[in-house]
Amino acid sequence: MERKIRIMVAKPGLDGHDRGARILARCFRDAGFEVIYTGCHQTPEQIASAAIQEDVDLVGLSCLSGAHKYLFPKVVELLKEQGAEDIAVIGGGIIPEQDFDLLYKAGVKEVFTPGRSLESIVDWIRENISVQ
Amino acid sequence: MENTSRSTRECSGKEGCDHVELAKRIINGNIRAASRLIRDLEDDVLQAKETLKHIYPHTGRAQVIGITGSPGAGKSTITDELVSAFREKENKVAVLAVDPSSPFSGGAILGDRIRMQRHASDPDVFIRSLATRGALGGLSNAVGSAIHILDAMGKDRILVETVGVGQQEVDVINHAHTVIVVLVPGMGDDIQAIKAGIMEVADIFVINKAHRDGTRRLQKELLSLLDLKGECPGEWKPPVILVDDVLNKDTFNENIATLCRTIEDHHQHLVRTRLLEKKLEKKAVVEILGVLRSSILGPIVKELQATGEFDDMVSRVMKRQNDPYTLVEEVKGNFLRNGKG
Ligand SMILES: Nc1nc2c(ncn2[C@@H]2O[C@H](COP(=O)(O)OP(=O)(O)OP(=O)(O)O)[C@@H](O)[C@H]2O)c(=O)[nH]1
Ligand SMILES: [Mg+2]
Numbered sequence: 001m002e003r004k005i006r007i008m009v010a011k012p013g014l015d016g017h018d019r020g021a022r023i024l025a026r027c028f029r030d031a032g033f034e035v036i037y038t039g040c041h042q043t044p045e046q047i048a049s050a051a052i053q054e055d056v057d058l059v060g061l062s063c064l065s066g067a068h069k070y071l072f073p074k075v076v077e078l079l080k081e082q083g084a085e086d087i088a089v090i091g092g093g094i095i096p097e098q099d100f101d102l103l104y105k106a107g108v109k110e111v112f113t114p115g116r117s118l119e120s121i122v123d124w125i126r127e128n129i130s131v132q
Numbered sequence: 133m134e135n136t137s138r139s140t141r142e143c144s145g146k147e148g149c150d151h152v153e154l155a156k157r158i159i160n161g162n163i164r165a166a167s168r169l170i171r172d173l174e175d176d177v178l179q180a181k182e183t184l185k186h187i188y189p190h191t192g193r194a195q196v197i198g199i200t201g202s203p204g205a206g207k208s209t210i211t212d213e214l215v216s217a218f219r220e221k222e223n224k225v226a227v228l229a230v231d232p233s234s235p236f237s238g239g240a241i242l243g244d245r246i247r248m249q250r251h252a253s254d255p256d257v258f259i260r261s262l263a264t265r266g267a268l269g270g271l272s273n274a275v276g277s278a279i280h281i282l283d284a285m286g287k288d289r290i291l292v293e294t295v296g297v298g299q300q301e302v303d304v305i306n307h308a309h310t311v312i313v314v315l316v317p318g319m320g321d322d323i324q325a326i327k328a329g330i331m332e333v334a335d336i337f338v339i340n341k342a343h344r345d346g347t348r349r350l351q352k353e354l355l356s357l358l359d360l361k362g363e364c365p366g367e368w369k370p371p372v373i374l375v376d377d378v379l380n381k382d383t384f385n386e387n388i389a390t391l392c393r394t395i396e397d398h399h400q401h402l403v404r405t406r407l408l409e410k411k412l413e414k415k416a417v418v419e420i421l422g423v424l425r426s427s428i429l430g431p432i433v434k435e436l437q438a439t440g441e442f443d444d445m446v447s448r449v450m451k452r453q454n455d456p457y458t459l460v461e462e463v464k465g466n467f468l469r470n471g472k473g
Contacts, residue, residue, distance in 0.1 A: 001176050004238070004265075034263050039246040046252035050245065053258055055167040082163060120151035131175075 203296025
C-alpha cells in the first residue's frame with residue numbers, strides 16, 4: 001500500500017511575500033508530495049486546525065517578518081494541545097542563527113534558511129517524515 | 133480535547149482493533165479521528181473499510197451540494213461564501229475540495245483552501261482537500277466515503293468542489309443532491325462545454341463575475357439552451373443566477389443568499405417529486421458497483437500482476453495465441469466460485 005506524504009505550507013504573520021512559499025509548494029508537488037497551500041497572513045490557530053483537518057504529516061512555516069520566535073512555537077503548541085503532536089513542524093525564512101536553539105527547543109524539527117537548496121529540503125523530508 | 137493521535141492511526145492500520153470505538157468517536161464529532169480515517173481511505177488501507185461499516189448506519193442525513201465548472205471560474209470563492217451563509221443558519225458544514233494530481237510526479241498542489249481559510253478555526257466547519265490521484269471523473273475515489281464520514285459526524289451540509297472540469301468529469305452527479313455549475317463570461321468555449329456534458333448535470337447555473345462584459349450574452353445563450361427544460365410537468369428548470377464581483381461585497385452576498393434559497397428550492401423540488409428517492413437509488417447502485425469493482429476486480433488484477441500472469445495474458449493476446457475472452461474465462465474459473473456458471 002502506498003502512503004502519500006501530505007504537507008501543509010503556510011505563511012503565518014503579516015508579511016505578504018509568498019513567492020518563496022509558492023515555489024516550495026511546486027517543488028514538493030514535483031517530488032510527489034501532496035501540498036496544501038493556505039496563503040498568507042495565517043494565524044497559528046488557523047494553521048493548526050487546518051493541519052488537523054487536512055491530516056498532514058508535516059507543516060512547513062515560512063516567515064519573513066521576524067515574528068518566527070513567537071509564531072513557530074505557537075503552532076507546535078497548538079498542535080500538541082489538540083492531540084496532534086505527531087504532526088512535524090519545520091520553519092523557513094529569514095531566521096538568524098541565534099534563534100535556532102530556541103526554535104528546536106520549542107519542538108520545531110528543522111529550520112531552513114535561504115541558503116539551503118530546495119533539493120536538500122526534499123531530501124530532509126524523505127528521510128525524516130513518514131506516514132505514522 | 134481528546135487525544136486520538138496514535139490510537140486512531142493504529143486502529144485503522146491494523147487488525148483486531150476497535151472499529152466500533154473509532155466509529156463512535158467520529159460520530160461524536162472528533163475531527164482528528166475523522167480526518168485520519170479519510171486519509172486511510174484515500175490510501176486504500178484495508179482496515180479503514182471495516183470502520184466504514186460502523187459509520188454507514190449513521191449516514192443519509194446530510195445534504196450534499198456539488199460545485200463544478202471550468203478552472204478558475206470561482207468555485208472556491210462561491211463555496212467559501214456559501215459556507216458563511218450556511219453558518220449564519222447555524223448549520224454544520226463540511227467542504228471536500230478536489231484538485232488534480234500531477235500525472236508526472238503523483239504529487240499535487242491543493243489550493244482551494246486558500247479561499248476558505250477564514251473558516252479554518254470554526255469548529256463547526258470541516259474543510260478537507262483531496263487530490264484526484266488518477267481518478268478521471270473530476271473527483272477523488274475517496275469522495276464517497278469521505279461524504280459518509282462527514283455525514284455521520286453530523287454535518288448538515290456537505291459541499292463538494294470538483295476539479296476545474298472540461299466535459300467528461302461529471303462524477304459529482306453520483307454524489308450530490310444538488311449540482312451547481314459555475315460559469316464565467318468571456319471564456320468563449322463555455323457554451324460548447326455546456327452542450328457537451330455539464331448541461332446534463334446542472335441543477336443550478338451560476339454566472340460568476342457577472343460584472344464582466346459578455347454576461348448578458350452568456351445568460352441569453354444559456355436560457356435558450358434551457359428553453360425546452362421544465363416544460364414537462366414536475367420537471368425542474370435549472371435557474372441561472374448571476375453573482376456579482378466578489379469585491380462588490382454587498383451585492384455578492386445578496387447573490388449568494390439567492391443561491392442559497394435556490395438550493396433550498398431545488399431540494400424541496402426533489403422531495404416533492406420523489407426525485408430524491410430516485411437519486412438515492414442511483415447513488416446506492418453506483419456505490420455498490422464501485423465497491424464490487426474495488427473489492428473483487430481490484431484484488432484479482434493485483435494478484436494477476438503480482439504473479440506475472442497478467443503480462444503473460446497480454447503477450448498471448450498480442451501474439452494472437454489466445455483471445456481475451458477465453459483468458460478471462462480461465463481467470464474466472466480460478467478466482468470465482470461458480471466461475472463457469
Ligand atoms: N474579480 C473577481 N474575481 C473573482 C471572482 N470570483 C473569483 N475571482 C477570482 O478568480 C480566481 C479564481 O477563483 P477561485 O474561486 O479559486 O476559482 P475556482 O473555480 O475554485 O478555481 P479552481 O479550483 O482552480 O478551478 C481567484 O483569483 C479569485 O480571486 C469575482 O467575482 N470577481
Ligand atoms: Mg477552487
